[in-house]
Amino acid sequence: MFSQSEENYIKAIYHLSSVSEKGISTNAIAKKLETKASSVTDMVKKLSEKEVVVYKKYQGVTLTDFGKKTAANIIRKHRLWEVFLVEKLNFSWDEVHEVAEQLEHIKSPKLIDELDSFLGYPKRDPHGDPIPDKEGNLPQIQKSLLATLEKNEKGVCVGVNDTSSEFLRFLDKQEIGLGQNIEVLDREPFDDSFLVKINGKEMTISNKVANNIYIQKN
Amino acid sequence: MFSQSEENYIKAIYHLSSVSEKGISTNAIAKKLETKASSVTDMVKKLSEKEVVVYKKYQGVTLTDFGKKTAANIIRKHRLWEVFLVEKLNFSWDEVHEVAEQLEHIKSPKLIDELDSFLGYPKRDPHGDPIPDKEGNLPQIQKSLLATLEKNEKGVCVGVNDTSSEFLRFLDKQEIGLGQNIEVLDREPFDDSFLVKINGKEMTISNKVANNIYIQKN
DNA sequence: AATAATTTTTAGTCTAGACTAAAAATTATT
DNA sequence: AATAATTTTTAGTCTAGACTAAAAATTATT
Structure with a gap:
């Protein structure tokens, strides 16, 4: 313990x-x-x-292997609680972090198993990060930073790098969210910004933002 | 804090x-x-x-008044979490206490308000104890220990005094639970035990047990 | 290779919250 | 009312986990 x-x-x-x-x-x-x-x-x-x-x-x-397993277990708890907060308690994705920081320390194997089941065994937390299973295995999905895509490459938004409320609220304001289709229409060499189409809407995105959005290419 | x-x-x-x-x-x-x-x-x-x-x-x-309000708030959290564990996560009433002891310390007003709403604003925890409201008011129901009932008095089981797993599991085994009708058929002076009818079933109950069950008379 | 800069560790403190043993205060008993 | 028994407080320690300042080791620079 x-x-x-x-x-x-x-x-x-x-x-x-x-x-x-x-x-x-x-x-x-x-x-x-x-x-x-x-x-x-x-x-x-x-x-x-x-x-x-x-x-x-x-x-x-x-x-050590034991340490990795222990870590995965804490992260499992953290992410399951985040799902709970968003899915069941009307938290938005920028509000969950500090509460989950507290909840992740609760000690009760039954609690976390039942929570997992109650939530329908979710695979991802609200930021798109994978939830480790009971054994500590963490399914590693291959994803790329938006900033690494070439002109005309397309994909789906599957995660964020920066999970600060500031960034997440910015994404909300821009109506950028998980599951949305993204296409790089052009890259601007002058400031490394991106012209993208997100969910059918054209917009310009700074390099900083592009470095904090994960895309699964298609 | x-x-x-x-x-x-x-x-x-x-x-x-x-x-x-x-x-x-x-x-x-x-x-x-x-x-x-x-x-x-x-x-x-x-x-x-x-x-x-x-x-x-x-x-x-x-x-102090401030102290009472603080206490009521902690108890509110404890009892709401107990309801959550029993209603949503398949805990039985003898399993909730130690987990709720941990959960009651989580700091997040939004969390507890949303939990309250999610649970449908419950008035009682799984042991029949009232849940204080946000202001710390605790509706005091009048209830009597089964041990204080006279022969032929009747009522409904509304709570327990001892909330240890041992006692709660004993009640489960005897199929005694909240909401059940109880009638005192006789009192035995020799050992102060009770002959009762609970949910239509006659049984003998020791004085110790009768001192740990709350009845609302009718 | 010698020296400067940086990183890391060590030594010594501090605080919250626990403990033991002894002292002080209160309550019970004669 | 005096004394005994009990309860409560005080004084002094201990541990976990933080900190600062100085020492030691490593890495970078000339």
Whole structure:
């Protein structure tokens, strides 16, 4: 059994691992968790004791298989709760994150199994991210950043990179959402912006935005 | 905003207050929370600082109006989550307590309002206890312990005193549940047991059990 | 290769919330 | 009313998890 604090570290390391592939630095973890590197060093030693991570001084940290499974389980809970909030409690996708941060720490296997069943075994959370199964397997869908599409390529919006309320509310305002068809009509070299057709509507999209929308090509 | 620990103290004091009416002793609180009186003294000073309780050394503790409202809010959350677990997630009434103990600490007014609405604004939790409204008002129904009924008195089972899984599972086994009609056919002076008819079925009930079932007389 | 800059760890503190043992206050008993 | 028993508080510790400042190690730069 892990404390909330330990769980937050495990989750942070997991998320950082999916980007960098090799040892995660204490600094990177500190930044993600808005804490200090010295606090991270302490915690990482503790997690190493508990066989959650492998840690060698000055070498950064990697999750063990046990650690990965633990992380997947926390993320499973987080994402299932997000689905619940949006589908059942009228939350919008930009409101769910901080509540799910709390709910993910609730300890009860029955609760989460029943919730999964109650929600109809959803495969994705409201931001398009896949929900790990009970064993911690996370179906990896292949998706591309909108920013990587060439002129005339088409696809469906399947996820977002930035999940901040600011970005999500921006998408709502632009009426951009999951499941919509997107076609790149043109790319503007001057500012790397995109002329796209989203759900039949033409619009210009900045490079920053294009770097935060995931597309499944078709 | 209160810590989980502070919330647990507030809740404990609230529950003890409904029994005793006057200053709650640190010892009583310690017993309820399975901690030591010295720890309680410390916490009670802190809660007094925060205007949640009135505390005079050696005089016990009483909740302020603010404290009562805070307590009612925690209990509201606890009981709404219990309804959710039973109605939506197939928990039985003896399984909900410890999960609700965790869920009651989740901080999100929207969450709890939406949950209330999603559940259809329930008035009672699965054990028959009333759910405080948003303002902290708790509709007090008048109910009597089965043990206080005279021969030939009748009523409906509306609640339980002991909410331990052991007792609740015992009631399940005896097929005794909320909403059922109960009639006292006879009282046995020898062991203070009761001969009752519950839902048409005659049975003998010990004094201990009769002291843990609430009846609304009719 | 030596030095400078950066990152990471160590050593020492702090706070919340628990604990034990002893002291102080209250309540019960003679 | 004095003493005994009980309850409550105080004083001092401990642990988890945070922090700062300094030391040590690593990495980058000349």
